[in-house]
Structure formats: C-alpha cells, structure tokens
Amino acid sequence: MAERDELWEAVKAEYIRRRDKGQRVGLKELAETFGVNYQTLRNRKNRERWDEMPEKRKRGGQPGNTNSKGKRNAAGPHPGAPARNKNAEKDGAYSTVYFDQLTDQEQKIIKETPLEVRAALEHEMIILKFREHKILTRIGEYEKAEEGALYLSATTEIAGNKKTVMRFSDSAFKRIQSLQEALYKVQGRIAKVTEGLRTLEESERRLELERQRLEIMRIRAAGSVEVDDPEGGDLPDVELEDART
Numbered sequence: 479m480a481e482r483d484e485l486w487e488a489v490k491a492e493y494i495r496r497r498d499k500g501q502r503v504g505l506k507e508l509a510e511t512f513g514v515n516y517q518t519l520r521n522r523k524n525r526e527r528w529d530e531m532p533e534k535r536k537r538g539g540q541p542g543n544t545n546s547k548g549k550r551n552a553a554g555p556h557p558g559a560p561a562r563n564k565n566a567e568k569d570g571a572y573s574t575v576y577f578d579q580l581t582d583q584e585q586k587i588i589k590e591t592p593l594e595v596r597a598a599l600e601h602e603m604i605i606l607k608f609r610e611h612k613i614l615t616r617i618g619e620y621e622k623a624e625e626g627a628l629y630l631s632a633t634t635e636i637a638g639n640k641k642t643v644m645r646f647s648d649s650a651f652k653r654i655q656s657l658q659e660a661l662y663k664v665q666g667r668i669a670k671v672t673e674g675l676r677t678l679e680e681s682e683r684r685l686e687l688e689r690q691r692l693e694i695m696r697i698r699a700a701g702s703v704e705v706d707d708p709e710g711g712d713l714p715d716v717e718l719e720d721a722r723t
C-alpha cells in the first residue's frame with residue numbers, strides 16, 4: 479500500500495511540475511507513462527484539487543527578500559562569479575558564444591559555415607536530408623520490433639520509507655509517433671528550403687534576362703559592337719544595320 483501511495487505522489491508531483499513549467503498536461507499520456515488507470519487519475523486530480531496546489535518554493539531566498547542584505551558569506555565579501563563564466567551552463571544550447579573561448583574545432587566549424595544565401599540554403603538542405611534519413615531509419619527499426627516490446631525512457635528515484643526506483647518505458651508504437659512528429663517538422667523545413675532555392679533560381683534567371691536585355695539596348699544605342707581579335711590584334715568595330723532597313 480505504501481508503494482502505491484508513493485506512486486500516486488510521484489504522479490501528482492509530475493503533474494504539478496509540468497503545470498508550473500507552463501506545459502499542457504495530457505492525463506491520458508501521464509496515466510500511460512506511470513501505468514495507472516486514466517479515470518482514477520482524473521478522479522484523484524479533481525478530488526485532491528491538484529490545480530489549486532501552490533508551486534513549490536525554490537531553495538534559497540525568494541524574490542524580494544532581504545535576508546542576506548549587508549551580510550558576508552563564509553569566505554568573506556565576494557564580488558560574485560567572474561564575467562563571462564559558464565558555471566551554470568548545462569548543455570550549451572543557449573549559452574553565449576565568446577569567439578576567443580572557442581576550441582580550434584569549434585572555430586573551424588564557424589569558418590566553414592556558408593554565409594552566401596544559396597550556399598547556406600544548400601548546407602541546411604544537406605543537414606535536413608540527413609536528419610530525415612536517420613528518423614526514417616529509426617521508424618523502420620521500431621516497425622520491425624516484436625509485439626509488446628518496451629524501451630526504457632527514464633528512471634526516477636522516490637524517497638520514502640525506503641528508496642524506490644521507478645522505471646518508465648515506451649512502446650514501439652509510442653516511439654514511432656514521436657518520431658513521426660519530428661519527421662513532419664523536418665519535412666516541413668525541407669519544403670521551405672526547397673521553396674527558397676526555387677525562388678532564388680527564378681530571381682537569378684530574371685536578373686540574367688534583364689542583363690541581356692540591357693546589353694542589347696546598349697548595343698543598339700551605340701550602333702556598333704566591339705569584336706576581339708583571337709590573335710590579339712584589334713579589329714575595327716562592326717557596324718550594325720539600322721533596324722528599320
């Protein structure tokens with residue numbers, strides 16, 4: 479019974495965590511993740527008023543408090559972390575880039591990144607097609623999985639009378655669904671890049687036709703055209719007949 483209570487505490491904690499982060503919480507998906515009954519989950523959520531539970535207070539001083547004002551830390555007064563430090567960096571996905579701190583490999587990647595419009599679009603297309611191939615390959619692997627096959631997705635430790643480790647698994651069908659969502663996004667971007675390349679090609683063709691038209695107009699206005707001697711000498715200008723004759 480205690481383990482069952484701990485399970486529901488974990489479900490409730492996960493629901494509140496997602497809600498506090500502003501995420502849309504799907505009760506069916508949550509019930510499937512924790513292996514509990516969907517209707518029971520709905521009833522407990524409404525009966526215990528999970529949506530009215532306050533957010534958990536974060537560790538440390540709360541916004542607006544002055545508990546540490548004018549006090550020193552154990553090591554004495556300290557100005558804080560040095561400028562441009564990355565102590566709090568996790569995965570680097572949103573970190574500030576300082577070019578003088580990049581490794582040789584990172585600087586090489588930046589130098590090789592195309593900046594010209596066509597080259598940048600073609601470079602992105604290569605990456606997108608590679609991602610599309612990888613996703614399709616993984617979908618094919620899961621479609622060949624045995625019926626009822628499960629794949630470990632996460633583990634959670636629950637502190638209580640005794641430490642409990644809960645393992646959450648995904649079915650092949652659920653993983654295929656997630657991969658298909660990612661595939662739709664990649665293919666949508668591929669369509670946009672393709673349209674961008676097509677638009678660029680059409681613009682280049684129009685510019686070339688306009689250049690040729692202007693060149694013809696210049697030649698007609700001058701009434702002659704210069705012809706280069708293949709042997710290096712100068713040949714006289716070739717007069718153009720009046721267009722009216």
